[in-house]
Amino acid sequence: MSNDLDTVFAALADPTRRAILAMLLEDDMAVTDVADPFEMSLAAISKHLIILTKAGLISQEKRGRVKWCKLEPDALRAASVWMQGFGQFEPVNLDAFERFLEVELPATDDP
Amino acid sequence: MSNDLDTVFAALADPTRRAILAMLLEDDMAVTDVADPFEMSLAAISKHLIILTKAGLISQEKRGRVKWCKLEPDALRAASVWMQGFGQFEPVNLDAFERFLEVELPATDDP
DNA sequence: CGTATATTCAACCAAATGGTTGACCAAAAC
DNA sequence: GTTTTGGTCAACCATTTGGTTGAATATACG
Numbered sequence: 241m242s243n244d245l246d247t248v249f250a251a252l253a254d255p256t257r258r259a260i261l262a263m264l265l266e267d268d269m270a271v272t273d274v275a276d277p278f279e280m281s282l283a284a285i286s287k288h289l290i291i292l293t294k295a296g297l298i299s300q301e302k303r304g305r306v307k308w309c310k311l312e313p314d315a316l317r318a319a320s321v322w323m324q325g326f327g328q329f330e331p332v333n334l335d336a337f338e339r340f341l342e343v344e345l346p347a348t349d350d351p
Numbered sequence: 352m353s354n355d356l357d358t359v360f361a362a363l364a365d366p367t368r369r370a371i372l373a374m375l376l377e378d379d380m381a382v383t384d385v386a387d388p389f390e391m392s393l394a395a396i397s398k399h400l401i402i403l404t405k406a407g408l409i410s411q412e413k414r415g416r417v418k419w420c421k422l423e424p425d426a427l428r429a430a431s432v433w434m435q436g437f438g439q440f441e442p443v444n445l446d447a448f449e450r451f452l453e454v455e456l457p458a459t460d461d462p
Numbered sequence: 463c464g465t466a467t468a469t470t471c472a473a474c475c476a477a478a479t480g481g482t483t484g485a486c487c488a489a490a491a492c
Numbered sequence: 493g494t495t496t497t498g499g500t501c502a503a504c505c506a507t508t509t510g511g512t513t514g515a516a517t518a519t520a521c522g
Contacts, residue, residue, distance in 0.1 A: 249364035253357055254510085258433075265437065272468060284511055286470060291509095305468050305519040313438040320434050322369075326376065327424040365480085383498060395481055397500060402479095416489040416498050 244296070248319045251295035256280070257288050261297060264311040271300075271307050355407070359430045362406035367391070368399050372408060375422040382411075382418050 251257055260274055275285035289309060292298045296315035301308050362368055371385055386396035400420060403409045407426035412419050 245369065246364055246366060249360050250509095252430075252434075253360035253364055255357060256510090258356065261437070270468080271470095280510095281512065282469075283471085283513080287510075290470095302469090307469065311437070316434050316437050319363075320431070323363075323427050323431050323434070326372070326422070326427050361479095367480090381498080382500095391480095392482065393499070394483080394501085398480075401500095413499090418499065 245319055245322060247295040248297065248315060251291050251297055252319075254288070254291075256285075257292055260285075260288060260292065260309075261311060264298060264309060268308050268310045271309065274309060356430055356433060358406040359408065359426060362402050362408055363430075365399070365402075367396075368403055371396075371399060371403065371420075372422060375409060375420060379419050379421045382420065385420055 256278065259278075263269065263274065263277075271286060271289060272282065274289065275282045278285060289298065289300065293300055297312055299310050299312050301310070367389065370389075374380065374385065374388075382397060382400060383393065385400065386393045389396060400409065400411065404411055408423055410421050410423050412421070
């Protein structure tokens with residue numbers, strides 16, 4: 241009964257995880273670097289990354305001792321289709337998206 | 352820190368609630384009728400409806416002693432925009448959506 | 463070699479979630 | 493006016509969630 245929409249939407253329901261996805265939009269990142277801007281233990285971020293991985297929203301590849309996280313935007317496709325079924329929403333309103341990013345991205349204190 | 356993407360995505364993460372939304376796509380419904388196809392107490396469905404209402408995904412209006420539930424698809428807009436920021440997904444793939452409905456709608460045992 | 467770095471694991475905790483039941487209240491029906 | 497009907501409330505319960513800490517593991521550095 242539990243399909244993957246469950247896990248995808250649940251993964252997206254947490255602001256920390258959405259912020260992580262937004263960060264990975266820029267570039268692949270190591271776990272430690274992902275954790276850096278958050279006021280939260282590394283272990284906590286590690287758990288969030290596992291949840292995102294299980295939802296298919298990111299993939300993790302270990303090279304040497306660092307584990308690289310890579311965005312997998314295709315995992316959003318099914319969820320997007322489901323939502324589109326309820327109405328035609330603006331296809332890609334980049335302005336609106338940027339606004340979300342500003343609100344959701346953790347404050348990176350380096351200028 | 353908690354914005355409404357939190358509540359919308361969290362509301363969508365439950366299969367019962369997604370099924371309810373899909374049912375309301377057809378028509379407005381009374382709470383009792385919404386609850387009917389589910390093997391779950393009326394109180395449980397009532398709670399789900401409250402969560403959907405708080406997320407803005409439905410509205411409820413009491414007329415007489417029956418409370419009518421109405422889909423509010425606009426509440427999905429922000430979440431949709433957010434997701435679209437990660438990639439261009441098929442605008443409206445109705446076939447794919449129908450497939451979700453088949454999987455997710457509770458079996459209505461009347462032919 | 464020994465030590466530092468990157469990441470996870472395990473145990474624990476508080477709070478939230480999804481469900482139950484039974485009492486309750488308002489509107490309708492008889 | 494009594495009884496259904498429609499729906500919520502309150503208390504409770506088990507499980508999940510999001511976080512902590514400290515120990516453990518594996519790779520790299522000097």
